Amino acid sequence: MSQLINGVFVTGTDTDCGKTLIAGGIARALLKKGHNVGVMKPIATWGDPFREPGMKRKWVSEDALHLRLCAATSDALDLINPVCFKAAMAPWPAARLEKKNIDVERVMMAYRELCRRHDYIVVEGVGGLMVPIKREFFVLDLIGRMHLPVVVVAHPALGTLNHTLLTVAMLKHKGIPLAGVIINNFQGKTRAEKSNPTVLRKILDRRVIVVPHQPRFLSNYDALAHHLVKEGLLRWPHLP
Numbered sequence: 001m002s003q004l005i006n007g008v009f010v011t012g013t014d015t016d017c018g019k020t021l022i023a024g025g026i027a028r029a030l031l032k033k034g035h036n037v038g039v040m041k042p043i044a045t046w047g048d049p050f051r052e053p054g055m056k057r058k059w060v061s062e063d064a065l066h067l068r069l070c071a072a073t074s075d076a077l078d079l080i081n082p083v084c085f086k087a088a089m090a091p092w093p094a095a096r097l098e099k100k101n102i103d104v105e106r107v108m109m110a111y112r113e114l115c116r117r118h119d120y121i122v123v124e125g126v127g128g129l130m131v132p133i134k135r136e137f138f139v140l141d142l143i144g145r146m147h148l149p150v151v152v153v154a155h156p157a158l159g160t161l162n163h164t165l166l167t168v169a170m171l172k173h174k175g176i177p178l179a180g181v182i183i184n185n186f187q188g189k190t191r192a193e194k195s196n197p198t199v200l201r202k203i204l205d206r207r208v209i210v211v212p213h214q215p216r217f218l219s220n221y222d223a224l225a226h227h228l229v230k231e232g233l234l235r236w237p238h239l240p
């Protein structure tokens, strides 16, 4: 891969594993360290009706609003989240439902503008790496276009070794650098869950942070940022 951009792309092994929470926590950790950090949710689905006076857009992404709060930026929502569909589906079928095509060039223009405005960018993906944006263009291809290293957010429980290692293997296959893995929502209730962090650390030979299930992290972004920094996030490669 050619010259990397200063930033990370936060992907998941799956949907609902905590990408938004973790991407927001990373952004807040960098903000607290004094960086001018930008955030982006390039393509969102499951949008809510948007009723801000004067705005033309139809749907708004809760993820984009959350990320903007965490990073405390004033970038317009159209820039942070240029594409949003209503249906809770992958982007390609959600776009087809609205008889639309996803304009990747528009997404990339917004991305380049955010990169120009900020010295570090945190981008949240959609679902996992093989989620289709078009019939033959996947989240993985978007990461390639953005030239970003990747943070993988994983579920904590049984099944996650397979999903996490598949995700890491796919990144390696495409030559996309891995910044690290975050096992999120950890409760350690089962033997599988308890052993997963150690197993992943041994196989990947590094960089696995565990984030506990902690409802206060949903609104206390500073507490989450503090936890990530304490666990070594800022010593990861590709973090400033």
Ligand SMILES: Nc1ncnc2c1ncn2[C@@H]1O[C@H](COP(=O)(O)OP(=O)(O)O)[C@@H](O)[C@H]1O
Pocket (backbone or CB within 6 Å): 012, 014, 015, 016, 017, 018, 019, 020, 021, 022, 063, 184, 185, 186, 211, 212, 213, 214, 215, 217, 218
């Ligand atoms: N560490 C955590 N502690 C408590 N709740 C969490 C944690 N991580 C995620 N959640 C909850 O799990 C759900 C999915 O998280 P979210 O960040 O939206 O995932 P994704 O962006 O991958 O779809 C949300 O309701 C979120 O509030």
Ligand SMILES: [Mg+2]
Pocket (backbone or CB within 6 Å): 019, 020, 021, 063, 124
């Ligand atoms: Mg999300």
